[in-house]
Amino acid sequence: xxxxxxAATPRAMPGLAFGxxxxxxxxxxxxxxxxxxxxxxxxxxxxxxxxxEAVGTTVPFIAQVMSPMVRAGLVTSRPGPNGGYTLASGAExxxxxxxxxxxxxxxxxxxxxxxxxxxxEDVCAVHDAWQVARAAxxxxxxxxxALD
Numbered sequence: 001x002x003x004x005x006x007a008a009t010p011r012a013m014p015g016l017a018f019g020x021x022x023x024x025x026x027x028x029x030x031x032x033x034x035x036x037x038x039x040x041x042x043x044x045x046x047x048x049x050x051x052x053e054a055v056g057t058t059v060p061f062i063a064q065v066m067s068p069m070v071r072a073g074l075v076t077s078r079p080g081p082n083g084g085y086t087l088a089s090g091a092e093x094x095x096x097x098x099x100x101x102x103x104x105x106x107x108x109x110x111x112x113x114x115x116x117x118x119x120x121e122d123v124c125a126v127h128d129a130w131q132v133a134r135a136a137x138x139x140x141x142x143x144x145x146a147l148d
Contacts, residue, residue, distance in 0.1 A: 029103045031055050031065045033146055035085070036099065039075065040092065040147050045084040065103070072102035097141035107138060 034055040039046060046054070052062035066085055069075040074091045078084060101107065109131075111117065114124040124130075 025100065026104065028065050029100055031057055031062070032069055032099050032103050033096070035062070035065060035069070036074065036087065036091065036094070036146050039085060039087040042086075045078065045082075045086045047084040051085055068102045069099075072098065074099065074102060092147060094146045095142050096144040096146050097138065099146045100141060107134075109134060109138075 035051055038051060038054040048062055048066075049059050051066075052059045055062065057065070066075055066077065070077050070085075074088055074094050076086050076088050078086075110119050112119045112124055113126060113130045113134075119127060
């Protein structure tokens with residue numbers, strides 16, 4: 001099993017978030033990254049059941065994982081008995097951030113890490129430090145290739 005990219009969210013701050021993306025990524029994101037790697041290693045189209053087995057999940061859940069990946073243009077799908085999934089053209093260069101945003105949703109850089117809402121005039125005690133950390137994390141994820 002591939003290790004999680006991030007440690008668990010601290011218990012003392014249950015609302016800790018990276019915009020709409022949590023610091024603890026969901027299983028869907030983990031499976032999406034695994035699926036991209038499986039598709040990249042495959043010489044052709046992978047049927048849903050084959051892909052599900054390759055990444056260690058169920059057929060219904062792989063469909064839920066792949067749907068946002070298809071919408072984001074990272075994967076193509078073909079329905080039917082000869083259908084399945086293939087890596088979309090150009091997806092070889094996709095970043096980890098692109099996969100995270102495809103599955104988890106876009107990052108909201110104006111969301112308060114403590115209050116969970118928009119940053120206002122009266123910012124929280126960690127605002128400045130969090131903005132620097134958020135930018136560094138986003139840059140690191142954007143520079144990491146999903147297939148590496």
